[in-house]
Amino acid sequence: MARLFGTDGVRGLANRTLTVELAVSLAQAAAIVLGEDARSQGLRPKAVLARDPRVSGEFLSAAVAAGLASSGVDVMDAGVLPTPGAAFLTSDISADFGVMISASHNEAPDNGIKIFARGGHKLADDIEDRIQDAMLDPKLAPIGAGVGRIIRFADAEDRYLVHLLKALPNRLDGIKVVIDCAHGAASAVSPEIFRDAGAEVIVIGAEPDGLNINQGYGSTHLSALQAAVVEHGADLGVAHDGDADRCLAVDHNGSIVDGDQIMAIIALAAKARGELARNTLVATVMSNLGLRIAMREAGIEMLETAVGDRYVLEKIREGGYTIGGEQSGHIIFTQWATTGDGVLTGLMLAAQVAATGKSLAELASVMKVYPQVLVNVAGVDKTRVDENEALQAIVRQAESELDGTGRVLLRASGTENLVRVMVEAADAGTAQSWADRIARVVEQELAL
Numbered sequence: 053m054a055r056l057f058g059t060d061g062v063r064g065l066a067n068r069t070l071t072v073e074l075a076v077s078l079a080q081a082a083a084i085v086l087g088e089d090a091r092s093q094g095l096r097p098k099a100v101l102a103r104d105p106r107v108s109g110e111f112l113s114a115a116v117a118a119g120l121a122s123s124g125v126d127v128m129d130a131g132v133l134p135t136p137g138a139a140f141l142t143s144d145i146s147a148d149f150g151v152m153i154s155a156s157h158n159e160a161p162d163n164g165i166k167i168f169a170r171g172g173h174k175l176a177d178d179i180e181d182r183i184q185d186a187m188l189d190p191k192l193a194p195i196g197a198g199v200g201r202i203i204r205f206a207d208a209e210d211r212y213l214v215h216l217l218k219a220l221p222n223r224l225d226g227i228k229v230v231i232d233c234a235h236g237a238a239s240a241v242s243p244e245i246f247r248d249a250g251a252e253v254i255v256i257g258a259e260p261d262g263l264n265i266n267q268g269y270g271s272t273h274l275s276a277l278q279a280a281v282v283e284h285g286a287d288l289g290v291a292h293d294g295d296a297d298r299c300l301a302v303d304h305n306g307s308i309v310d311g312d313q314i315m316a317i318i319a320l321a322a323k324a325r326g327e328l329a330r331n332t333l334v335a336t337v338m339s340n341l342g343l344r345i346a347m348r349e350a351g352i353e354m355l356e357t358a359v360g361d362r363y364v365l366e367k368i369r370e371g372g373y374t375i376g377g378e379q380s381g382h383i384i385f386t387q388w389a390t391t392g393d394g395v396l397t398g399l400m401l402a403a404q405v406a407a408t409g410k411s412l413a414e415l416a417s418v419m420k421v422y423p424q425v426l427v428n429v430a431g432v433d434k435t436r437v438d439e440n441e442a443l444q445a446i447v448r449q450a451e452s453e454l455d456g457t458g459r460v461l462l463r464a465s466g467t468e469n470l471v472r473v474m475v476e477a478a479d480a481g482t483a484q485s486w487a488d489r490i491a492r493v494v495e496q497e498l499a500l
Contacts, residue, residue, distance in 0.1 A: 057180040059360045061166035063155055066108030070163050072115045079119025079151070081186035082167055085179065086149040087125055089170075096200065100145065100168075102130040102138035102208070103153035104237040104295045106160045107262030113153050116165065120151075121200035123192040130208035132260075134237045134296035136393035137212040139172035143390065144211055146170075154237065154295035157272050160263045172390040173369075174362050209241060216245050219388040220399055221325065222407045225250035229402055230289040230302075232277040233258040234270025238296035242395045246290075251402060254284050266293065271300045271381055271394075278306040287405055288412045290398035297361075298381035299394035301401055303412040311381040312343040314401055316419040318383065319352055319375055321404050327374060327387070328352065334367045334376030336360070341459055341476045346419040359463070361392050422458065423480035425487040427473045432498035434464035434471050440497045443490075450475070450486045458483065460490065469500065 056062050062078060064070035087097030099120055103109035109132075117127045125148075130141060135152045142150030150168035158164075167183070169175050175183075229251045233239040239258040246253045256276055257269030269276050271291040281289040281302045288309075289302035301309040315333060322328040332353045335343060339356070347354040355371070357363040361382040368376045368386055377383035382392030389396055405412055437443065447460050454460075458477035465472065473491045477483035 056184050059362060060156065061164045063158075063162060063164035065161055066112065066163040070112070070165070072111060075112050075115035075165060076119040077187045078165060078183070079116040080123050080191045081183045081189070082149060082151070083120050083123030083125045084186045084189065084192060085182045086167070086169065087123070090148050097125045097148040098128065098145070099125050100128050100130060100138055100142045100147045100150040100205065102133040102135075102141075102150075104265065105132050105235070105239070105260035105262055106155070106163060106265045106294070108160070108163045109153045112163055112165070116151055116153065117202050121202050123200065124194040124198050125200040127200060127202045128205040128208075129202055130205040132237055132240075133208055133212065134241060134393070134395060135166065136297055136389055136391050136396065137208070137241065139168050139391045140212055140215055140389065141172075141205070141208055142168050142170070143172040144215070152295065156295050156297065157266055157270065157293040159267060160265050168390075174365060174391065213241065213245050213248065215388070216396055216399060217248060219385070219396055220249055220403055222403050223250040224399075224402050224406050227288075227402055227406045228252040228254070228284065228286040230254045230256060230277060230280045230284060230286045231258075231398070232256050232269050232280075232289065232291040233296075234266050234292050234294050235260040235264045236266065236270065236292060236294035236296060238292045238395055242290075242292060242296065242398070245395060245399065246402070249399060254280060254286060256280050270294065271298055274300060274302065274308055277302050278308070282306045288402060290401070292394040292398070296394040297392040299383065299397035299401070300381045301398070301412065303416065305413055307413065309412060309416045310421075311377055311379045311383060312340045313416045313419050313421065314381065314383060314397060315339075315375070315377050316343055316346050317404055317415045318400055319347065320350055320418060322375055323350070323352060329372055329374040332371070332373050334364050334373050336364060336378050337461055337463075338474065339379050340419075340424060341422045342420040365391070422476045422478065423483045424474065424476045425480070425483040427487045427491040428470055429473060429491050429494045430468065430470045431500055432469060432471055432494055433500055434469055434498070436498050437462050437464055437471055442497050443493050446490055446493050450490065454482075454486075460486065462490075462494075471498065
């Protein structure tokens with residue numbers, strides 16, 4: 053069987069590749085592997101279950117609940133809740149594991165099943181492999197009193213809200229914020245917590261109907277938020293994706309503040325409060341050169357990982373760091389969360405505006421955003437990127453001419469015969485020129 057798990061759970065077109073049968077089988081296998089410790093102590097395993105509001109989440113959540121309960125797992129059903137909320141609750145009630153039904157920033161026809169280990173942490177690769185293998189094993193199938201119960205997690209949202217308020221370093225009184233909920237899982241939670249923290253809140257993209265998630269709103273469609281911030285004279289805007297594990301922002305002028313800029317602001321604030329462990333920020337290789345320069349000038353070390361928030365998390369946990377993230381807006385605060393939390397990120401950003409009295413534009417100016425050009429070259433042998441001398445030669449030439457004012461990154465796609473060419477430079481024309489030149493060499497040298 054091909055590997056089911058991708059970089060963030062099991063995803064697919066709901067009711068086609070991601071079927072009821074697959075959801076039940078995956079849940080039964082998760083019960084075998086992740087409920088093992090509890091059963092060995094004579095205890096009934098317990099799992100948290102949540103979903104975003106896309107329509108297929110209703111039947112997939114029911115299928116997962118059935119698979120777990122039929123395997124002797126008690127299911128605490130939290131209903132619609134952000135992914136980081138599900139991860140927090142898994143830890144908060146000492147559940148054996150958690151399951152989130154969501155396809156994040158994808159539109160409604162897609163869905164996914166994310167599984168968290170005890171403590172709300174993402175699964176290691178070897179645990180994912182064990183779960184997939186267990187799908188072929190006999191099911192547990194207890195009877196009578198041995199079957200699990202499906203229990204409504206009545207105070208799930210309240211627990212998560214209280215937790216977020218505890219994380220805030222200061223209140224948001226006097227701040228006007230526009231929140232774009234992407235018609236997703238944060239539609240109720242995010243506006244409520246910002247109001248509880250003292251902000252004046254204008255809400256857009258918070259009318260989920262099961263089909264409109266991520267459509268025209270949210271972190272992948274920022275134009276509505278930009279217009280709303282300017283129209284309402286807000287101090288800033290915050291945009292989530294469908295499951296609210298990411299956050300991008302807009303300043304009072306309507307200019308976008310991306311994940312790299314958010315990390316720069318938050319890392320500097322954390323350092324000033326003495327909360328930046330080992331004086332280090334963790335980010336991916338795709339983070340802008342401007343972030344690296346800003347951190348170096350501030351005396352903050354920056355560690356790089358492969359693309360994907362799971363790799364950022366791994367590096368953070370290995371080194372005991374406190375803050376890391378991605379340009380896309382997955383920001384991780386390990387003191388308060390085990391995964392990217394878009395609501396928490398938005399709160400922390402607004403808190404810094406409130407605490408300093410500075411505009412978000414002024415705060416973001418600590419980092420210069422270097423023009424970044426990405427060219428995808430398809431139909432090539434991605435396995436030969438590192439060994440091709442002609443390709444490596446032009447990369448060396450580009451980096452020599454950029455001379456510290458830019459950089460080149462070549463990445464092989466994990467799912468396609470495709471190589472991504474990314475070039476940063478002091479101006480867009482130089483970045484585009486080098487990206488095009490290197491892409492042509494990739495086409496010539498790595499053609500299939």
